[in-house]
Amino acid sequence: GQNIDQPTEMTATEGAIVQINCTYQTSGFNGLFWYQQHAGEAPTFLSYNVLDGLEEKGRFSSFLSRSKGYSYLLLKELQMKDSASYLCASMDSNYQLIWGAGTKLIIKP
């Protein structure tokens, strides 16, 4: 079956670094996505990885290991506005996104 696992909730301190992990099992693979969703708002695209390695985009970085079926989202210099849910999704061979349940990130001062 197809499955995405990510932690339900994480807490971190303003100014610190946090890593949100995601493991996936899908029928075929066409890339791994991370989306951010603030409470009551639309999910917004953060990153897309299809090759192994680290992609950096400002304070956010995303890593992929295809052989391990593993990805993480790294958030640096955390700000209060980073409090949100972070959704991991893997695209299968039919270009269908398989979503995780999301990780709720709580930032404390």
Place this chain on the structure above:
Amino acid sequence: ETGVTQTPRHLVMGMTNKKSLKCEQHLGHNAMYWYKQSAKKPLELMFVYSLEERVENNSVPSRFSPECPNSSHLFLHLHTLQPEDSALYLCASSQDLEQREAFFGQGTRLTVV
């Protein structure tokens, strides 16, 4: 503002009512999607349209009926819903079915009483 607009933002309906959710995208995208988002559960893909043709229907009950009159508009018609259908319904669009980046609307919070 993501370029995808959904109305209404909130909807309360009885189990015998008929209502419709509307989605409009101003991005020139060819693919549009309906998702259901329930608390602490993964996004569930309901319907996919590409160039106004339905390409995916993930075993969704017939009480949900989609309509795509043109590439910019997508509707979800609702009738005789159940309380367990209460959820956030999200519309999304992408340039094509390979959806390297999908743009979501803010959703309709549906409560069935």
